[in-house]
Every structure is written in C-alpha cells, then in structure tokens.
Amino acid sequence: MLNGTRTCVGAVQHYIERIKATRHLNAFIEVYEQEALEKAEALDKARGNGQPMGKLHGVVVGLKDVLCYKGHRVSAASAILEGFTATYNATAVEKLLSEEAIIIGSLNCDEFAMGSSNENSAYGKVLNALDETRVPGGSSGGSAVAVQAHLCMVSLGSDTGGSVRQPADFCGIIGLKPTYGAVSRYGLIAYASSFDQIGIFGNSVDDVSRVWEVIRGTDEYDSTAIGDTAADNAISLSPGKKPRIAYFKDALSHPGLDGEMAEGIQAYLKQLSDQGYEVEGIDFHYLDYIVPAYYILTTAEASSNLSRYDGIRYGRRPAGEQAGDLTEFYMQGRSQGFGKEVKRRIMLGTFVLSTGYYDAYFSRAQKVRKQLVDHTGLIFNDFDAIVLPTVPSPAFKIGEKTADPLAMYLADIYTVYANLVGIPAISLPLFRHSNGMPYGLQIMTKRFSELYLLHLSNQLMHQQN
Numbered sequence: 001m002l003n004g005t006r007t008c009v010g011a012v013q014h015y016i017e018r019i020k021a022t023r024h025l026n027a028f029i030e031v032y033e034q035e036a037l038e039k040a041e042a043l044d045k046a047r048g049n050g051q052p053m054g055k056l057h058g059v060v061v062g063l064k065d066v067l068c069y070k071g072h073r074v075s076a077a078s079a080i081l082e083g084f085t086a087t088y089n090a091t092a093v094e095k096l097l098s099e100e101a102i103i104i105g106s107l108n109c110d111e112f113a114m115g116s117s118n119e120n121s122a123y124g125k126v127l128n129a130l131d132e133t134r135v136p137g138g139s140s141g142g143s144a145v146a147v148q149a150h151l152c153m154v155s156l157g158s159d160t161g162g163s164v165r166q167p168a169d170f171c172g173i174i175g176l177k178p179t180y181g182a183v184s185r186y187g188l189i190a191y192a193s194s195f196d197q198i199g200i201f202g203n204s205v206d207d208v209s210r211v212w213e214v215i216r217g218t219d220e221y222d223s224t225a226i227g228d229t230a231a232d233n234a235i236s237l238s239p240g241k242k243p244r245i246a247y248f249k250d251a252l253s254h255p256g257l258d259g260e261m262a263e264g265i266q267a268y269l270k271q272l273s274d275q276g277y278e279v280e281g282i283d284f285h286y287l288d289y290i291v292p293a294y295y296i297l298t299t300a301e302a303s304s305n306l307s308r309y310d311g312i313r314y315g316r317r318p319a320g321e322q323a324g325d326l327t328e329f330y331m332q333g334r335s336q337g338f339g340k341e342v343k344r345r346i347m348l349g350t351f352v353l354s355t356g357y358y359d360a361y362f363s364r365a366q367k368v369r370k371q372l373v374d375h376t377g378l379i380f381n382d383f384d385a386i387v388l389p390t391v392p393s394p395a396f397k398i399g400e401k402t403a404d405p406l407a408m409y410l411a412d413i414y415t416v417y418a419n420l421v422g423i424p425a426i427s428l429p430l431f432r433h434s435n436g437m438p439y440g441l442q443i444m445t446k447r448f449s450e451l452y453l454l455h456l457s458n459q460l461m462h463q464q465n
C-alpha cells in the first residue's frame with residue numbers, strides 16, 4: 001500500500017506522476033511508462049486470482065544506465081553507445097524480474113561510471129533534490145536521486161570506488177556495495193572489472209536487505225560470482241553481544257575531512273562507546289596510498305575494457321568525413337563518442353600500462369593492493385566492523401570541482417578502500433551538516449558478511465532515530 005493505493009497499478013501511476021513533476025532533476029534517461037503499467041496490471045490480476053507472490057511483488061525499481069535490460073536501450077550515459085539496445089538481461093535484472101519487481105526506467109549516471117558528481121553524462125547533469133545547486137554525487141547520481149526524490153522504491157547502481165555510497169551520502173539515503181563476487185556482474189557494462197560491483201539504494205535498511213537477498217548468489221555466466229555465505233554463518237549479532245568496532249585514527253584527523261563532520265562522527269563514536277560498544281581507534285598507515293593505487297589500477301583496467309568501443313565491434317561510427325585509414329577511423333570515433341573524463345582515464349590507464357612505466361606504476365599499485373588485503377584480514381581478526389566517513393565533505397556545488405580533476409579524485413579517499421580489498425560497505429544517513437545537507441557514516445565488515453552488516457546497520461539506524 002502506497003499513499004492510499006492498494007494496487008501495483010496505483011503504485012506505478014504514483015511514481016510516474018512524481019517522475020513527470022521532477023523531470024528537471026534529470027534522474028531518468030528513459031521511463032518505461034506503458035510497459036510498467038502493463039506489468040503492474042498483470043501482477044494485480046495474478047494476485048487477485050490467488051497466485052503466490054514473488055519476493056519483490058510490485059516493487060518499483062530503477063536501473064542505472066549500465067545494466068542490460070533486454071529490448072531496452074543501454075548506453076552507460078555515453079554518446080558512443082547512443083541507440084544501442086540490450087540483447088539480454090543482466091543477471092541481477094533477471095533475478096528482479098523473476099521475483100515480480102517492476103522496472104520503471106533507466107537512470108542517469110556519469111559516463112561509463114567514471115565520476116563523482118554526475119556531471120559527466122552525455123544526457124546532462126543530475127540535480128540533488130535537497131539543493132538543486134549541488135551535485136547528487138556519482139557515478140550513480142540518477143539512481144540516488146530517484147530514491148531520494150521518491151521516484152521509485154529502490155534502485156540499482158554500480159560501485160567501482162564509491163559510486164553507490166558517495167551519492168547515497170550526498171542524497172541522505174542508504175547505499176550498499178556488496179562484497180566483490182557476491183552479486184553477478186554479468187550484464188553490467190564494465191569500467192574496471194576487478195573493482196566493479198552492483199549496489200543497491202533504498203530509504204531503509206529493510207528495503208535494501210530485501211533486494212540484496214534476491215540479487216545475490218552464484219552465476220554460471222560470471223566466474224567471479226562465488227556467492228560464498230560462510231562469513232554470514234560464522235558471525236551473529238546477538239542482543240547480548242556488542243560489536244567490536246574499529247576506526248582509522250588517520251582518517252578522522254585527515255586535513256581533507258570537513259571539521260564539523262569529523263566532530264559529528266567522533267561524538268557519535270563516543271556515544272556508541274558509552275552504550276557498551278567496543279570502539280577503538282587504530283593506526284592505518286596506508287591512507288595516502290589508497291587513492292593513487294586505486295586510480296592506477298582502475299584506469300589501467302578501463303583502458304583495456306573500453307578498447308572494444310572502436311566503431312566496429314561496439315560503438316557508433318564517426319560522423320562526417322570518412323577516415324583515411326583504420327587509426328584515423330578509431331581516433332575520430334572515440335574523439336566524438338567519449339567525453340572528457342573518460343578520455344582522461346583511458347589515457348592515464350594506457351600510460352601506466354605502457355613499456356617502461358608498467359613496473360613503476362601498475363606493478364607497485366598491485367603490491368599496495370595486496371598489502372591492503374592482508375592488513376584488512378588482520379584487522380578483522382580483532383574487530384567485527386570498521387567505520388569511516390563516507391565522504392570528506394557534504395555535497396558540493398555544481399561546477400565546483402570540474403576544473404580540478406585531482407580534487408575530484410581525492411574526494412574518493414574514504415570509499416575506494418572497500419573496492420581495493422573487496423569487502424562489503426554501506427553508507428548510513430545518520431547526520432545533518434549545518435549547511436542543511438546530510439552526511440553519512442560508512443560501515444565495512446569482512447568479505448561475504450552482508451547479513452551481519454545489514455543487521456548492524458539496522459541497529460545503528462534505530463539507535464540514531
């Protein structure tokens with residue numbers, strides 16, 4: 001039941017009206033109005049006939065424009081894929097549909113999921129519904145705003161270095177990045193294959209949990225989707241046992257962290273300690289290395305993944321005069337099809353993979369990643385969870401950082417860690433800044449312990465309320 005409606009058709013109509021009324025936010029690239037209404041009508045009829053309901057019966061979902069939905073356009077918000085139609089469903093989308101979810105549309109994002117502000121889309125920027133002069137975060141900005149502005153019940157995004165958690169933080173909602181390998185990446189347009197993960201946006205932990213239970217698991221089409229639940233079975237959150245929580249002292253004292261946010265998080269951690277939680281600050285000497293390591297590795301993978309968009313295998317052919325040779329053909333097509341940020345990352349990745357620089361950059365970054373994985377394992381020998389800020393500042397103004405790519409990259413300092421080591425992480429909207437914008441707390445647990453992470457998140461959200 002939603003706003004007095006008792007049918008799936010009523011719910012879909014409600015959201016379509018909301019989408020039309022907030023079109024200026026630019027959250028949606030395409031709305032499947034007629035199709036969603038037909039699906040809703042079919043669900044209402046089946047329910048009326050006494051047929052059993054799926055786990056997501058009538059749940060209205062939006063999809064980031066990097067997830068394949070058969071028979072629908074998917075472009076990764078890039079001009080190079082303009083007009084491309086998916087020929088199959090992503091596994092996560094297939095699982096949603098099998099449990100009777102209703103897909104209402106595709107959602108705007110940074111081109112090829114590369115960005116932290118949703119200002120890099122071929123379809124234009126997305127606006128933050130709480131303050132339309134500010135960014136919603138990226139790259140899954142449309143997915144975040146769709147949930148924030150109540151344009152759908154839940155949405156899917158992708159998280160390569162914080163692209164679910166950061167916009168969730170900026171928009172004051174919940175964003176979950178699962179363990180790498182917990183959700184199939186089949187049908188997700190790749191940015192950096194060893195980092196990418198499909199994530200979930202919702203207004204409550206329960207909503208996120210329900211979707212998580214549906215889309216998780218192994219997949220014959222994705223060998224990295226191992227769906228291991230051993231850690232979930234090994235950890236429990238009982239009423240009599242308070243979790244052992246670690247935070248990185250260097251993170252909360254970092255000069256890049258907004259002072260008011262640092263104070264708010266420290267006060268909250270003290271509150272948890274007073275309530276019986278074991279909260280301890282620990283030394284973490286890798287903080288200044290994680291952003292460089294992340295961008296070296298992800299741009300290298302992007303350079304490889306995006307090489308297929310050449311106007312022959314994938315991507316539109318160059319417009320205008322015919323190219324003189326194959327090299328010129330590639331150059332024209334990619335110059336016209338890719339945006340500035342995607343070009344920048346492809347060039348960075350090509351550079352770090354080039355002869356003479358591979359060992360100096362890529363190999364060293366891989367070694368840093370291995371050390372981070374090993375060190376994280378040691379931390380979880382002593383603690384049940386790690387907490388960090390999600391972002392160093394609340395949502396910034398549109399255009400504020402577009403002229404300074406380095407400042408934009410450094411804004412990922414707290415989120416890329418979870419992607420580097422492959423652990424689950426969630427952003428919870430617990431705080432409000434004096435400028436009126438929300439900011440969250442990021443919680444991480446050991447690999448494949450999403451159930452524990454969600455139970456703990458629910459507990460912390462209820463305590464704060």
